[in-house]
Amino acid sequence: MPTLPAWVVQALVIFLTTGSTGQLLDPCGYIYPESPVIQYGSNFTAVCVLKEKCMDNYNVNATYIVWKTNHVAVPKEQYTIINRTASSVTFVSMAYLSVQLTCNILTYGQLEQNVYGVTVVSGFPPEEPKNLSCIVNEGKKMMCQWDPGRETYLETNFTLKSEWATEKFADCKTKRGNPTSCIVDYAPIYFVNIEVWVEAENSLGKATSEHINFDPVDRVKPNPPRNLSVSNSEELSSILKLSWINPNIRNVIRLKYNIQYRTKDATAWSQIPLEDTVATRSSFTVQDLNPFTEYVFRIRCMKEDGRGFWSDWSEEASGVTYEDRPSKAPSFWFKINPSRTQDYRSVQLIWKTLPPFEANGKILDYEVTLRRWKSPSQNYTVNDTELTVNLTNDRYVATLAARNRVGKSDASVLPIPPYPFQASQPVTNLKAFPKDNMLWVEWTAPSKSVRKYILEWCVLSDSSPCVPDWQQEEGTVHQTYLKGNIEESRCYLIVVTPVYPAGPGHPQSVKAYLKQAAPSKGPTVRTKKVGKTEAVLEWDQLPVDVQNGFIRNYSIFYKTIVGNETVVNVDSSHTEYTLSSLTSDTLYMVRMAAYTDEGGKDGPEFTFTTPKFAQGEVEAIVVPVCLAFLLTTLLGVLFCFNKRHLIKKHIWPNVPDPSKSHIAQWSPHTPPRHNFNAKDQMYSDGNFTDVSVVEIEANDKKPFPDDLKSLDLFKKDKVSAEGHSSGIGGSSCMSSSRPSISSGDENTASTVQYSTVVHSGYRHQAPSVQVFSRSESTQPLLDSEERPEDAQLVAESGDRGDSIPPRQQYFKQSCGQPDTSPDTCHFERSDQLSCGSEEDLVRLKQQPGLGHTSQPCGSEQVKALQEGSAADTFGPRAEGHTEKLETVGVEAALDEGIPKSYLPQTVRQGGYVPQ
């Protein structure tokens, strides 16, 4: 036993258990009906009947029954307790195609126990089969087919029934999965009517189709004729004879035929009229065929009266009609080669091979004849399609004929014009356009009679030369299509030349596309010039190889990094465009698309950045600014120059110039000989706090204009004078008790003691005590002080008319006008001021103290200014200076009598107090 397989043991156990405990398999009840099949959507009631024994065992009754469909409890509302043992459930409008219905009981402990189960199947009864039809394929058994109607969702049997009037045939039952047709078991028997119908049956019903009664011979589909053969006739080049073997059904029925044919290269079939083949036959002669043309034939047949079905097409058979003489003269044209001598020209005669339908056979050779006026003709026999001959410059007439085995074609005549020859009368309104996938050419014929037209065309390409093809059209034609291998998206240059009896006319050309397409490459745009708000874009015309059509327009797309794209359309004739209203200092991305009638193609993207400033804008800003700056600076300088005294007054306080100090005037015992009183008076009112007292030698006899003309010299001397003044002033003013500078002149090497001047009041401060102290300084005196003889020399030189240093002159003037302000002095000195300082003059007059004391000087200067201004001459001034020079000379004479000792002095209020 251990060797027994496990499955054997299991099967044995199940068998023994089932046999010994049969009651275990005995269900507790049953469901009625046991195998319900209902119509879909109908009501259904099932009853579950419990067995008494089971009820006792489980202590249950019909109220304990629970109905379930597909393991889902049915609502109690659908239950009906019939009696103690039976419970029914009702389903309204059963919407399941298949549902498991189980009857269960609730035993002790609410445990559900299955009692019985059935499968409720729903579906539809069969509909009446429609469109029953039968066919008898020759040599096979009859097959009928029909439309079974709607899906029943139930197993439905379709049975094809058939009978004669006198007997019934066996039923034809459909095969599973194919309920729409059936092939009967018996061979068809012709000429006996048979009645056929279909019965469809399932659990819910039975339906029968309409009965059809027919003679099977009227449902025959014959086998196709076989062994179709084609033969030609040497007598007639336009016929072919067909022969075939009829199908065996021919012994039973009469047949009619359908014959079709086509040329070998064609796809469409032509058909022999059906009325020509309505009778049974086994051969037929096809007429009106082209010579030397291969034709393909096929044939089919059916019952003569048209009842039944056409057979399948027979196998194709082909045959070639016999040859005939060429039906047309070849197309004939010529080219004159460029190389020519004075008396001869090389002419290439070219012609086209005749198409098969015109050649009507194999062309053996061509006969070419050249005839010149009143000269014997030259004959050539050529196997090729061209002939090159040397001709004189006379007019020739060439003829061409093609020859095959049967005969010779008509001659094609071509006039070759003399040289030179003026062509004229071209065609007009030449147009080329695609139509029906062909490139058509249309023109208006010239008024002159045209023998024929020659159409030449070639593909325009940048990469390959124009290799022309050509064709010939009759003189009556004014519209044709190019009979060559015309490609799409290629630009064709088409030339039409009318040929007159005297020679060719003037050619006309036109360009065309068979079918345009979008360019295969977009234009490359670049910037020609970029401005602040505009950019000039330029591009090259697309090569014709990539155009694929006529460029109708360009579109320029440009945008910033963040902005929207802007599109500008540009006419195709342009090669540059100016983008305006751009934003400065911005990166732009621009690309360009070229459009044909069929679409466009973008070119590569190009970026450029607009500059921040337009061209010249920087210069326009910088130059005026610089000029303004320069002007301002210049004005400032001039202003400062004009107001240098005021500036000087504020920057460099007036410091008494020791050089102008006069020892003789220091003494308190010495009566004032000059207008020092006025000075004192002026200072006493405290209006002048800083006064530079400058002594100017006025003994210069040189007139003022000379001085003014030498402004540089003046400035130089002025700086020199200022330097002196500054040095002196700085030492005496900035430090009140600072010793004065003494000159180290070797000629005046004697030590001079300076007195210490203690300022009694500075800047409106009245001195309390005037202190004079003896200076212990050994610093040499200033030049003028050290060498008073120089002054004398100056005076003398002034008398002699020699020029004197400006410094001395300045001192002289200052000295002559001690009471005037520096402005006033400068007013007299400067040209610039002399012409524009009347305000100063007014101000000068308005100063009370000054006006009193300086009236003579001031009035003289104003007068001099007025005179100078009026007369524009300095003559009167020079006279004034002379008067002052005399005064100074007096002073100098007085100084000479005074011992050369220098004492400190002050120009402050209180005057000079001798120490």
Next chain:
Amino acid sequence: VVPLLLVLHWKHGAGSPLPITSVNATCATRHPCHSNLMNQIRNQLAQLNGSANALFISYYTAQGDPFPNNLEKLCGPNMTDFPPFHANGTEKAKLVELYRIVAYLGASLGNITRDQKILNPNALSLHSKLNATADAMRGLLSNVHCRLCNKYHVGHVDVSYSPDTSGKDVFQKKKLGCQLLGTYKQVISTVAQAF
């Protein structure tokens, strides 16, 4: 074989002459007969006539020597029990005689077919021709029956059959078959022309 043929073809009154009667009840058909019966009968006769010679040739060819070379002796139409046919009779009479001929031929072809499947099991062409002829006979019989019933109200016709060949030797079987087909070829031509 005869009972079998009776069952197949003569469900009513098999084995006895079919009396000409006007009782429609005996002419009950499964469905009404077609109105074009005579044309169909003519076509059937023509079809049989057209194939009879080929069947005859196929038969004696298939039987082998000496049949092809001794047709007149072995296959002559000299059957004495073959039902007569009078071409100059009325249509009804011709139809009745045709009925008998077709019934006779149908039974005989059944015997021949059975024998040939045993004697010449590889003669498929012959078998096919025999079957086709037998089928055509069935159709013709049905049409004649319909015609007799519908038009002449003849519900029963007495027919006769050829002797059973099952007990005969092979040569006799072949010879009887060949004689039958030779007779058939001759008679059917006459009948076809008569209609």
